[in-house]
Amino acid sequence: MADVRATAPPNLRRHLRDPVVHLTVRATLAATLSYAAAVALHTSPAPLTAPLTALLVVQVTVYSTLTTSVRRVNSVVVGVLIAIAFSAVTGLSWWSLGLVILTSLIIGQFVRVGEFVNEVAISAMLVLGVSQLAAQAWDRVLETLIGAVVGLAFNLLFAPPVWVDTAGESIEDLARRARHLLLGIAEQLPRPTPVARAAARLHEARALDQAIAEVDAALRQAEDSLRLNPRISEGVLSRLVLRTGLDTLEICVVVIRVLARSLTDLAKRRGEDEELFPPDEALALGELLGHVGDALVSFSVLVTTQVSRNAEAAELRLAGELAAAHAVRDNVANLLLARVQRHPHAWQLHGALLAELDRVLDELDLEHRSRRLMEELDRETVARRDRLTVPHRLRRLLGG
Structure with missing residues (x-):
């Protein structure tokens, strides 16, 4: 990348130094690699949670990628735990779904997940609505971990530029x-x-x-x-x-x-x-x-x-x-x-x-x-x- 920037025309060099360009390339590669890793591990027939997590956690700096990864995994784990707790007591109905969403949003404010507060409720709803609860819960957590680990490892192995x-x-x-x-x-x-x-x-x-x-x-x-x-x-x-x-x-x-x-x-x-x-x-x-x-x-x-x-x-x-x-x-x-x-x-x-x-x-x-x-x-x-x-x-x- 350094050699390309050195030999590129001035306008192209300016675009290559744009944080948006770096983020686009890094997010695409990290999401693709995380999907390939999830498929290799046979987490589910279509493990799209892994590339979704990679897209969300990959940032233009190592520090922001690490903090985003922790918040993302934290939100998914909390949402899964809430879904497991409600499924054992209430099952799925219109009132239990509303109660799950309310509980997830409230708890999400206290578990320091930042902008991923809604992800707590999303994870709880997706897990609560499946028939094989334990398997689906484990697959969603595992795919989230795969996406977060791949995104973080990608930024550690290929360190982003210092801006x-x-x-x-x-x-x-x-x-x-x-x-x-x-x-x-x-x-x-x-x-x-x-x-x-x-x-x-x-x-x-x-x-x-x-x-x-x-x-x-x-x-x-x-x-x-x-x-x-x-x-x-x-x-x-x-x-x-x-x-x-x-x-x-x-x-x-x-x-x-x-x-x-x-x-x-x-x-x-x-x-x-x-x-x-x-x-x-x-x-x-x-x-x-x-x-x-x-x-x-x-x-x-x-x-x-x-x-x-x-x-x-x-x-x-x-x-x-x-x-x-x-x-x-x-x-x-x-x-x-x-x-x-x-x-x-x-x-x-x-x-x-x-x-x-x-x-x-x-x-x-x-x-x-x-x-x-x-x-x-x-x-x-x-x-x-x-x-x-x-x-x-x-x-x-x-x-x-």
């Missing part, structure tokens, strides 16, 4: 979109800006804020791919670096949205033919926005770059952008102060713009990031140590 690069690309894309927005805002500063145009920038900032959910989903997938992966030795550090980096970018994106809102309010106070700022202030503020945008991209490159791949160069670029931004920021502060002293009109909006840019620069500060990362590492170390204690294991066992 860190995909999450890193999502984080960098988010930073570049934020930079593009800041540059667009800078372009409208020295010219008359209708309220509709300023509101369009605010809408773009809100869309950028909403895109964080997609990046967070890609990052959660990357975090799962680092767990239980034999090819990764520093999974915790990589996960925390990406997570803290996304948290910082999320704060910056929220502040940028507030900045766009302040500019929209300022445009409402200006006339349709009046520029937002005079030329000297617009030039300095636009330069500051450009440096902030470049710093956001440099920060995203830093948090997504491996230590062995020019992380030091990325840190130097970020430090240079932050230094340039702080130098321009002082000039902007002096210009805005002089303007407010001459024309106090809308002084609070001018102060808000400066405060919002200060907040972004503070979040991107290297010392601030190092301190945040060390705090998260300490918190993770304490949490891992607590997970090894006997009281914690008892709480997990009891569902607490």
Whole structure:
């Protein structure tokens, strides 16, 4: 697969790296193998439960496959036990079927089967409705185990990719979109800006804020791919670096949205033919926005770059952008102060713009990031140590 990706055209390589493509191929192969294994073991004339289980449990990461396998097997076993208990007492009728479904759904909420709550009731109904209860119950449990074992073994023998690069690309894309927005805002500063145009920038900032959910989903997938992966030795550090980096970018994106809102309010106070700022202030503020945008991209490159791949160069670029931004920021502060002293009109909006840019620069500060990362590492170390204690294991066992 690696050789194919290396020699494939760029578009094909992008499709080969798509998690959906990996999941489709893996699920198909695992389901086929599980059906062949169930047929070889003569579990039933048509052992379709095995490939069905494989389809459900095979995920794009080893960790998610393992957890899904456990929940799936757990749900089937619980459903079979409920069916056996009811068959010995009530048999099959309309009221007993309803009672079985109700009982299965209630018990499924307490046995930690996750999204497979309905599978408890399905297994109970299928087993309850057959004439040879014991044989059918055993066949369904065995086929479920075959599908889960084949799906898990498939992902262990052919380990799924580590999706860190995909999450890193999502984080960098988010930073570049934020930079593009800041540059667009800078372009409208020295010219008359209708309220509709300023509101369009605010809408773009809100869309950028909403895109964080997609990046967070890609990052959660990357975090799962680092767990239980034999090819990764520093999974915790990589996960925390990406997570803290996304948290910082999320704060910056929220502040940028507030900045766009302040500019929209300022445009409402200006006339349709009046520029937002005079030329000297617009030039300095636009330069500051450009440096902030470049710093956001440099920060995203830093948090997504491996230590062995020019992380030091990325840190130097970020430090240079932050230094340039702080130098321009002082000039902007002096210009805005002089303007407010001459024309106090809308002084609070001018102060808000400066405060919002200060907040972004503070979040991107290297010392601030190092301190945040060390705090998260300490918190993770304490949490891992607590997970090894006997009281914690008892709480997990009891569902607490």
